[in-house]
Amino acid sequence: MTVGAPASRPRVELAAVRALAPPLLAVLLAFAVTGVLIVAAGKNPVLAYWSLAHGAFGSWDRIAVGLNRATPYALTGVGIALCFRARVINIGGEGQLALGGLAATWVALHMVPAPRPVATLFALGGGVLAGAAWAGLAAGIRLKRGVHEVLATLLLNFVGLLIVSEALQGDLGEPGAGFPQSPLLPNASWLGRLVAGTDLHVGVLIALAAVAVAHVALWRTPFGFRLRILGASAPAAAYAGISPARALVSVMLLSGGLAGLAGAIEVLGVHYRLIDGFAHGFGFNAVAIALLGGLNPLAVLPAGLFFGFLETGAVAMQRAVGVPTPLVAVIQGLTMVFVLSAMGLTAGRRRV
Amino acid sequence: MLRMLGITKSYGAVRANRGIDLVVPPRTILGLLGENGSGKTTLMNVLFGLVSPDAGTIVFNDHPLAGHTPREALAAGIGMIHQHFMLVPAMTVTENVMLGWDAAGRWLRPAAVAERIRAASHTYGLDLEPDARVGALPLGGQQRVEIVKAILRGAELLILDEPTSSLSPPEVSGLLHVLRRLRDEGRSVIFISHKLGEVLDVCDEVVVLRDGAVAGRTRASDTDRAKLARMMVDRDVSAPVAREGGAAGAERLVVADLAANDATGVERLGGVSFSVRSGEVLAVAGVDGNGQAELVDVIAGLRRPTRGHVFVDGADVTGRGVTGRRQAGLAHVPADRHTTGLVADMTVTENLAFRDCDGPPFRRGPWLDFGAMRAAASERIARFAIRVGGPDVPARTLSGGNQQKLVLARELTRHPRVLVAAQPTRGLDPGATRFVIDEVLALRASGGAVLYVSTELEEALIVADRIAVMYRGRFAGVVRRDAVDITRLGLMMSGALTESPDAAALYGRKAP
Numbered sequence: 018m019t020v021g022a023p024a025s026r027p028r029v030e031l032a033a034v035r036a037l038a039p040p041l042l043a044v045l046l047a048f049a050v051t052g053v054l055i056v057a058a059g060k061n062p063v064l065a066y067w068s069l070a071h072g073a074f075g076s077w078d079r080i081a082v083g084l085n086r087a088t089p090y091a092l093t094g095v096g097i098a099l100c101f102r103a104r105v106i107n108i109g110g111e112g113q114l115a116l117g118g119l120a121a122t123w124v125a126l127h128m129v130p131a132p133r134p135v136a137t138l139f140a141l142g143g144g145v146l147a148g149a150a151w152a153g154l155a156a157g158i159r160l161k162r163g164v165h166e167v168l169a170t171l172l173l174n175f176v177g178l179l180i181v182s183e184a185l186q187g188d189l190g191e192p193g194a195g196f197p198q199s200p201l202l203p204n205a206s207w208l209g210r211l212v213a214g215t216d217l218h219v220g221v222l223i224a225l226a227a228v229a230v231a232h233v234a235l236w237r238t239p240f241g242f243r244l245r246i247l248g249a250s251a252p253a254a255a256y257a258g259i260s261p262a263r264a265l266v267s268v269m270l271l272s273g274g275l276a277g278l279a280g281a282i283e284v285l286g287v288h289y290r291l292i293d294g295f296a297h298g299f300g301f302n303a304v305a306i307a308l309l310g311g312l313n314p315l316a317v318l319p320a321g322l323f324f325g326f327l328e329t330g331a332v333a334m335q336r337a338v339g340v341p342t343p344l345v346a347v348i349q350g351l352t353m354v355f356v357l358s359a360m361g362l363t364a365g366r367r368r369v
Numbered sequence: 370m371l372r373m374l375g376i377t378k379s380y381g382a383v384r385a386n387r388g389i390d391l392v393v394p395p396r397t398i399l400g401l402l403g404e405n406g407s408g409k410t411t412l413m414n415v416l417f418g419l420v421s422p423d424a425g426t427i428v429f430n431d432h433p434l435a436g437h438t439p440r441e442a443l444a445a446g447i448g449m450i451h452q453h454f455m456l457v458p459a460m461t462v463t464e465n466v467m468l469g470w471d472a473a474g475r476w477l478r479p480a481a482v483a484e485r486i487r488a489a490s491h492t493y494g495l496d497l498e499p500d501a502r503v504g505a506l507p508l509g510g511q512q513r514v515e516i517v518k519a520i521l522r523g524a525e526l527l528i529l530d531e532p533t534s535s536l537s538p539p540e541v542s543g544l545l546h547v548l549r550r551l552r553d554e555g556r557s558v559i560f561i562s563h564k565l566g567e568v569l570d571v572c573d574e575v576v577v578l579r580d581g582a583v584a585g586r587t588r589a590s591d592t593d594r595a596k597l598a599r600m601m602v603d604r605d606v607s608a609p610v611a612r613e614g615g616a617a618g619a620e621r622l623v624v625a626d627l628a629a630n631d632a633t634g635v636e637r638l639g640g641v642s643f644s645v646r647s648g649e650v651l652a653v654a655g656v657d658g659n660g661q662a663e664l665v666d667v668i669a670g671l672r673r674p675t676r677g678h679v680f681v682d683g684a685d686v687t688g689r690g691v692t693g694r695r696q697a698g699l700a701h702v703p704a705d706r707h708t709t710g711l712v713a714d715m716t717v718t719e720n721l722a723f724r725d726c727d728g729p730p731f732r733r734g735p736w737l738d739f740g741a742m743r744a745a746a747s748e749r750i751a752r753f754a755i756r757v758g759g760p761d762v763p764a765r766t767l768s769g770g771n772q773q774k775l776v777l778a779r780e781l782t783r784h785p786r787v788l789v790a791a792q793p794t795r796g797l798d799p800g801a802t803r804f805v806i807d808e809v810l811a812l813r814a815s816g817g818a819v820l821y822v823s824t825e826l827e828e829a830l831i832v833a834d835r836i837a838v839m840y841r842g843r844f845a846g847v848v849r850r851d852a853v854d855i856t857r858l859g860l861m862m863s864g865a866l867t868e869s870p871d872a873a874a875l876y877g878r879k880a881p
Contacts, residue, residue: 237736237737237739238737239726239727239732239735242723243726245715246712246723249712249713249714250708250712250713252705252708252709253710253711253712253723255691255709256669256671256691256701256709256710256724257691257724257726258670258690258691258692258724258727260690
């Protein structure tokens with residue numbers, strides 16, 4: 018039942034084209050529509066997009082910044098993709114990421130002096146645990162009190178962000194900074210640089226590894242198989258002896274841990290301190306990235322890179338052409354609308 | 370009244386309809402018979418405008434119908450009543466009739482519509498109360514709501530797709546009565562069914578489809594079951610299955626005073642006790658909805674009992690989950706194969722493994738062994754003659770019979786000690802039904818114990834060593850195969866007769 022496909026073409030190639038076509042088309046369409054908006058704002062869209070591309074890829078430094086930016090997106094997005102696969106709607110990435118950053122900061126500031134890899138690992142571990150705990154709290158509320166996880170995770174976002182603010186106003190804040198931020202973290206806890214002379218940090222590799230592990234876990238382990246069954250049919254999952262509660266808790270812990278790790282990496286690899294509002298936008302964009310990647314861990318990677326480079330390029334675009342950065346949010350939003358529409362059109366063909 | 374000529378429709382390489390001619394005279398009930406996949410559904414979808422044919426013409430009441438939509442088919446006077454009703458349970462009969470009905474006018478006039486429902490109900494013997502909530506009606510009543518909807522919308526030709534599959538025997542006879550009244554009032558009916566007895570009972574003419582073509586047409590008075598069955602499958606369907614008398618062995622499945630509630634807390638299973646022995650089939654007959662589903666779910670571990678115990682091979686599994694019971698040797702063929710027995714969007718390979726992915730051979734260490742899964746799938750596809758493109762196609766692409774083979778293949782290659790099968794042949798054609806029954810009997814012959822739930826009495830009689838009849842959550846009686854009396858069973862099913870069965874009937878004979 019292939020429509021309009023030459024029979025001579027190899028099957029695999031066709032499937033790949035079919036999987037890739039909707040998101041790519043959606044991205045192109047989003048750029049086209051935004052271009053119209055740029056014209057309406059009286060600017061030259063070609064120039065704007067050129068400066069966007071230049072800002073994103075114009076130098077090794079810029080590329081490093083884009084990759085750093087994409088790292089928390091890929092990490093959080095991959096966790097959310099696993100959740101959504103099991104029909105667990107975790108939209109609490111923002112709060113989980115924020116608390117991950119908070120915990121990493123606390124560990125880095127309070128632990129006994131230790132050499133670099135050890136201090137960094139402990140701080141990262143703190144971030145993972147805090148993110149997992151925050152997601153686990155939402156799972157617990159769901160299971161014990163029957164509050165749907167959409168609501169529980171969403172509301173815990175606000176709580177999480179306010180806890181970070183509160184901590185920065187109090188003990189964790191830098192005295193006399195004039196801005197809610199923590200003191201600079203001890204150098205030993207910083208993430209190492211991957212390429213000397215650029216900002217590129219080791220977190221990028223961690224994100225790559227997390228994506229690979231998530232891919233293998235989803236498609237090659239009984240755990241992932243159970244998640245996919247649960248997402249495809251709840252009665253079939255019960256019949257297969259799968260406990261929805263256990264699956265909910267495990268996938269929430271996993272996804273929260275990844276978001277917490279992303280927050281810790283953001284603190285230890287980019288800012289070297291906890292800054293109020295550092296998590297802003299990561300959580301919800303990660304949901305968009307998970308969907309853009311069709312809930313496939315491997316495809317979340319390019320989706321995360323797309324968002325990361327788009328945002329680093331946006332700053333340059335604003336500087337060069339005077340197109341306001343919020344237009345990039347328009348591109349992101351339109352891409353999502355188009356991708357989700359395309360998914361609706363091709364619903365039923367997706368691999369579970 | 371209806372004249373369909375040379376209807377041809379292909380889906381890719383599959384020729385679903387090959388030049389079918391179908392003529393329905395006025396005032397006629399025409400039975401459309403055929404196995405699953407013989408082209409009945411495609412033909413009716415063509416008629417109703419849901420699919421457009423590759424070739425052929427349709428003339429209805431002297432007006433040609435081509436490239437029409439279901440809405441136009443309705444307007445022309447063709448009404449279709451699907452197997453699954455399209456009703457809003459929370460609304461009343463009147464509201465359901467008005468829903469989406471243009472002729473109801475710009476303003477809703479419930480009183481006038483209710484009056485028309487009452488009149489139609491009286492004319493056709495539908496026995497409908499316009500103010501009743503549809504959700505509170507039995508399935509037969511909901512079906513009559515669909516019929517009154519079609520009649521008030523001006524349907525002169527009604528198509529009923531498997532209308533009796535979920536009805537109790539008294540409801541079936543009520544429906545057949547309504548169909549005769551419809552005919553007597555000048556309408557025509559196309560009655561799609563597997564059930565030869567009903568077709569012979571109510572139809573004036575019968576058209577049999579096989580492999581997308583007309584295999585025969587005849588007046589109902591000129592034929593009998595054997596002739597029709599032969600036309601459908603083009604082979605003799607020998608009714609009784611040859612089987613050994615069979616010496617029942619040790620008790621494999623023991624159920625003690627089992628009771629359960631439904632989701633709303635109403636007791637659906639009121640304390641049943643029985644056992645099934647090695648080499649034995651206990652069939653549970655009865656009208657759908659008398660606690661059979663709850664009995665199966667509780668035994669399978671999908672629902673918690675409010676009291677009572679389940680033993681598999683002497684081990685009390687009441688406290689165990691689905692996995693624990695499976696490990697104890699319990700296999701389960703669920704009634705709903707589309708969403709429970711299978712995951713439609715997953716591949717055949719995954720479907721054949723998804724109840725067994727927590728141990729060898731499909732799990733090796735932390736990994737799923739896809740090689741082993743695919744090898745097992747290929748082997749089972751061959752062994753169970755599952756017609757499928759390959760192990761990697763989604764289960765949704767299989768026909769109903771082959772989907773059920775998939776479920777059986779997964780459950781039976783585990784060599785279970787006990788099989789609980791719920792309506793395993795529902796919606797299957799005679800060939801696939803026969804396959805299921807043969808597999809169940811093969812398990813019995815190799816020493817398995819089978820609990821076989823069926824609403825088809827004939828089928829229960831074929832497979833069972835003992836037949837239990839469920840009525841309102843309890844056993845109205847248990848009868849041994851050699852002491853079966855159809856009238857008695859029928860009375861038990863209708864609740865008119867309750868016997869307290871003796872121990873020999875409940876627990877089987879002791880092994881000699």
